[in-house]
Amino acid sequence: xxxxxxxxxxxxxxxxxxxxxxxxxxxxxxxxxxxxxxxxxxxxxxxxxxxxxxxxxxxxxxxxxxxxxxxxxxxxxxxxxxxxxxxxxxxxxxxxxxxxxxxxxxxxxxxxxxxxxxxxxxxxxxxxxxxxxxxxxxxxxxxxxxxxxxxxxxxxxxxxxxxxxxxxxxxxxxxxxxxxxxxxxxxxxxxxxxxxxxxxxxxxxxxxxxxxxxxxxxxxxxxxxxxxxxxxxxxxxxxxxxxxxxxxxxxxxxxxxxxxxxxxxxxxxxxxxxxxxxxxxxxxxxxxxxxxxxxxxxxxxxxxxxxxxxxxxxxxxxxxxxxxxxxxxxxxxxxxxxxxxxxxxxxxxxxxxxxxxxxxxxxxxxxxxxxxxxxxxxxxxxxxxxxxxxxxxxxxxxxxxxxxxxxxxxxxxxxxxxxxxxxxxxxxxxxxxxxxxxxxxxxxxxxxxxxxxxxxxxxxxxxxxxxxxxxxxxxxxxxxxxxxxxxxxxxxxxxxxxxxxxxxxxxxx
Numbered sequence: 001x002x003x004x005x006x007x008x009x010x011x012x013x014x015x016x017x018x019x020x021x022x023x024x025x026x027x028x029x030x031x032x033x034x035x036x037x038x039x040x041x042x043x044x045x046x047x048x049x050x051x052x053x054x055x056x057x058x059x060x061x062x063x064x065x066x067x068x069x070x071x072x073x074x075x076x077x078x079x080x081x082x083x084x085x086x087x088x089x090x091x092x093x094x095x096x097x098x099x100x101x102x103x104x105x106x107x108x109x110x111x112x113x114x115x116x117x118x119x120x121x122x123x124x125x126x127x128x129x130x131x132x133x134x135x136x137x138x139x140x141x142x143x144x145x146x147x148x149x150x151x152x153x154x155x156x157x158x159x160x161x162x163x164x165x166x167x168x169x170x171x172x173x174x175x176x177x178x179x180x181x182x183x184x185x186x187x188x189x190x191x192x193x194x195x196x197x198x199x200x201x202x203x204x205x206x207x208x209x210x211x212x213x214x215x216x217x218x219x220x221x222x223x224x225x226x227x228x229x230x231x232x233x234x235x236x237x238x239x240x241x242x243x244x245x246x247x248x249x250x251x252x253x254x255x256x257x258x259x260x261x262x263x264x265x266x267x268x269x270x271x272x273x274x275x276x277x278x279x280x281x282x283x284x285x286x287x288x289x290x291x292x293x294x295x296x297x298x299x300x301x302x303x304x305x306x307x308x309x310x311x312x313x314x315x316x317x318x319x320x321x322x323x324x325x326x327x328x329x330x331x332x333x334x335x336x337x338x339x340x341x342x343x344x345x346x347x348x349x350x351x352x353x354x355x356x357x358x359x360x361x362x363x364x365x366x367x368x369x370x371x372x373x374x375x376x377x378x379x380x381x382x383x384x385x386x387x388x389x390x391x392x393x394x395x396x397x398x399x400x401x402x403x404x405x406x407x408x409x410x411x412x413x414x415x416x417x418x419x420x421x422x423x424x425x426x427x428x429x430x431x432x433x434x435x436x437x438x439x440x441x442x443x444x445x446x447x448x449x450x451x452x453x454x455x456x457x458x459x460x461x462x463x464x465x466x467x468x469x470x471x472x473x474x475x476x477x478x479x480x481x482x483x484x485x486x487x488x489x490x491x492x493x494x495x496x497x498x499x500x501x502x503x504x505x506x507x508x509x
Contacts, residue, residue, distance in 0.1 A: 043401070049394035050081055053387045057372075058085045060383045065376075067256055067265065068096030072284035072371040073387060074291050075395045082285045088253040088375065090265065101244060101252040101281050102373040104358045105273075105351030108280035109208050110290070111227050113156050113335025115215050117310045118230065120152075121300065124218045127153040127334075135214040137185050142193040152214075154197045155207040157318035157332035161195040162204040178272040181213045198319060201332060205277040212276020223276055234305050235289045240282040242275055252281065253375040255355020265376070268355030278353050284371045291362055291369035315347050315364050341385065344392075350381060359384045368392045410468055411444040417488050420451075421498040421505035428503060433457035437498065437505060439466075446474060448486075 050073070061069045068086040072079060084096035119125050125134060130149035132138050140162070150160035165171040166184040179187075184206065195202055216223040224242050232240050244252050256265040273279055294315075297308040317331030317338050330339040336347040348361040357377055361384045362369035370388040372380040421437045429435040433454040440447055446466040453459055459480045466474035466486060476484045487499045491506070498505040 043398040046080075046394045046398045049390055053390050054081065054083060054085075056390075057383055057387060060386075061086055061374075064378055065259070065265075066374045066378055068100065068253055068375045069380075069383075070096055070098055070100050070102065070284040070371075070373045071384075071387065072098070072288035073391050074288045074295070074369045075391070076295050076367045077292050079285065079288050079292075080391065080395075082288065084284075088251075090254070090256070096253065096375070098284055099239065099251055100373075101239060101248050101283055102358060102375060103255065103353050103356040104280050104282050104287070104373065105278045105353035105356060106205075107282075107287070107349050107351035107358050107360055108276065108278050110335045110349050110360070111231055111280060112208055112212055112215070112223075112276045113314060114231055114306060115219075115223070115226055116152055116156060116211065117306055117314060117334065118300070119215060119218050121307060121310055125152065127151065127156075131155065131210060131214045134218050135185075135210065138188070138210055138214070140188045140191065140193060142196075144193065144196045147193060147196045150193075150197055150207070152211060153318055153334070155204070155211045156334045158201055158203045158207065159198050159319050159332060160204060160207050161193040161197045161199065161202055162207040162210075163191055163194055164202070164204055164206065166206050166209075167191045174271065178274065181209055181274075184209055184274075185213070201319070201321070205274055208277035209274035212274070215276075231305050234303050235286075235293060236303070237282065237286040237289055240280060240286045242279045242281070244281055248281065251283075253356070256376045257355055258377060271354045273353060278351065282373075284373055287360055287371040287373075288369075291360060291371065294362060294364060294369075295367040312364075315345075342389070346385070346388070348381065348384075350379075352377060361385060361388050363388065363392055366392050366396065368395055407444070411441075414441045414444075414446055417446060417496065419496065419507040420509050421496075422508045424497075424504040424506050430454070432503070433459055436508075437461075439498075448476065448479075 053073070054071075057069065057071055066086065067090055068084065068088045070084040071081060073081040082098040084098050084100055086096045088094045088096040088100045116127075120127055128151050130151055132149050147161070150162060154160040155162065166179065166187050167190045168179050168183065168187050170178055212223045216226070219226050228241065239248055241248065255268040257268055259265050293303075293305065294311050296304060298304055300307040314334040315336060315338065317333050320328045320331035330337065332338070333347065336349055338345055338347050344363055345365065346361055346363055348359060351358040355377060356373070356375055357380050358373045359380045360369065360371050361381070368388060368391060370384045370391070372384040372387070374380050418440050421439065423429055423432070423435045426435065434450045434452060434457065436451060438449045438451050440449075442463070447463045448461055448466055449463055450459060450461045461476075461479040461481060464479035465477040467477050469475045469485065472489055473485060473487045476482055476486065484500065488496060489499075491497050496507040498507070
């Protein structure tokens, strides 16, 4: 049995079917230092929408004859819902709950992609490195005279041209023992690239298995150990792993296939697949923690297992569809599939393996996401998409109400910043071509004017709005210094000061 890392798992709120929702909202409607201000709000409309979403999910489950389903919905850094419905096991009638463990299949590939980005950021590889550079035994023939070796970026986006599976017995007869990566690599002398790299989408489990081996070589650490120690552990995903341990085993759902001739769903036997392409087990709350990583900001460290700039990079398409009727509607990013839905970009990843189907979907720009896990071979995307669409709309309305309330409260505090601020270092006046700012309040906003300028100055700041960015910090919304930050704070004597570009201005009246 593979080694498991048990992480301290932070508590997640579970939404009872008609209980209240909890939502993170941004102060002033902005992201403060890359993080949403934690403002927990009881929002009746959002609670009602979430209750309706849950009812719709259970209705869809029954219509699709899915035995059991678990769902989690997140907004920012809050879990709005973590619930289950139906049966985790038809024979024992064990209910599916938020804590039910499922095989998530190809959702595993998101964690392989995350490992790729971690090693890239550590300077161990480049996304455009040929995989063969780090795994010399990876060789495959090509009939395309100008074809170049597959790179990490191409494999991560399924645009490498590699075959879907290695040419071994498991490709023809599922259920056989899955071959180790060494056998997969050795078998490649019997197959060829199916397309030139970057010419068309070509889904490849083989590619991710090869990439997992290359990443382990680069990291000088087994793939499973790296993912458990450097991703699952820091994220608090204690109910996730590549082989269920004693802590998880009693909660693992039974996977089911389609109904047989007698109308009975038969359970699937547990099958091995490529570890880096599809062997992860997890729960809806644990995958919610994974999604919330993408809605945080800041450099890598601790629970922020990848810096926010690299997380954003993972959502940018490497290539987009060029098929007639689908032109530019969908694309492939690093680990994610991306698509345009009702004017919004969604990132999603489907997984299906041995009686289980899963999907994670997120609206990166709106900071909302949904996890749907099932113990049947089905397509859960429509369930997740409907839940995400309804929830995102309600979350945006709740955020707008919170922004309005914040704006009212912020406006009440604005007069404390009003006054004339004079340059503390008079010798800097010639460089700046002015020596003071006048700050006042107009229509519920701070506005700034430079009352006097030296002759010939090209500076223009007159009744220019300052938009709140963080407590005591404002951003100029026009004029010569558009986008500049202005920070207000009292000095040791309690006199309000303004700092800008390293210059200090003291309030004189």
